[in-house]
Amino acid sequence: MSDEMTTAVALPLHHRVRHGVRHPHNWLQLVRFAAVGATGYAVNLGVFAACVHVVGIDYRVAAVIAFLVSVINNFWWNRHWTFDARHDHALFQGARFFIVSLVAFGFTYVVLIVLVSDAGVSKVLAQAIAIAAGTPLSFLGQKLWSFRA
Numbered sequence: 001m002s003d004e005m006t007t008a009v010a011l012p013l014h015h016r017v018r019h020g021v022r023h024p025h026n027w028l029q030l031v032r033f034a035a036v037g038a039t040g041y042a043v044n045l046g047v048f049a050a051c052v053h054v055v056g057i058d059y060r061v062a063a064v065i066a067f068l069v070s071v072i073n074n075f076w077w078n079r080h081w082t083f084d085a086r087h088d089h090a091l092f093q094g095a096r097f098f099i100v101s102l103v104a105f106g107f108t109y110v111v112l113i114v115l116v117s118d119a120g121v122s123k124v125l126a127q128a129i130a131i132a133a134g135t136p137l138s139f140l141g142q143k144l145w146s147f148r149a
Contacts, residue, residue: 036078043069048062048065051065067105078146083142096145097142101138109130111133115129
C-alpha cells in the first residue's frame with residue numbers, strides 16, 4: 001500500500017468538538033472574532049441609534065441598514081485578521097460570509113421584533129440583546145463555512 005493513500009474517517013460531532021476545543025489556535029480565533037464582533041457591534045448600534053433617534057427611521061428598517069454597514073466592517077476584519085483567510089477569492093468568501101451573516105441577521109431580527117413588540121424593551125437595548133444572541137450562530141457559520149481552511 002502506498003504512503004500517499006490515506007483513509008478518511010468521519011468522527012462524530014462530539015469528538016470533533018472535543019478535539020477542536022483542545023487547540024489554542026481555535027481559542028485565539030474566538031477571541032479575535034469577539035474583538036471584531038465588538039467593533040461590528042459598536043458600528044451596528046451606532047448606525048442603528050442614529051437611524052432611529054436622529055434620522056427618525058423605523059427601527060425595523062434601521063436594523064437592516066445597520067446590518068449592511070456592520071457586515072462590511074466585519075467581513076474585512078474577519079477575513080484579514082481573525083481567520084487570516086486570504087487563500088480563497090474574496091468574492092467567494094464574501095458571498096459565503098454574507099449568507100451566514102444573513103442567516104444570523106434573520107435570527108437577530110426576530111429577537112429584536114419580539115423584544116420591542118412583545119416585551120416592550122427599548123429599541124437600542126433590544127438591538128444590543130439581539131446582536132449578542134446571534135453571535136454564536138455567526139461564529140460557527142463563519143468558522144466552519146465562510147473561512148474554512
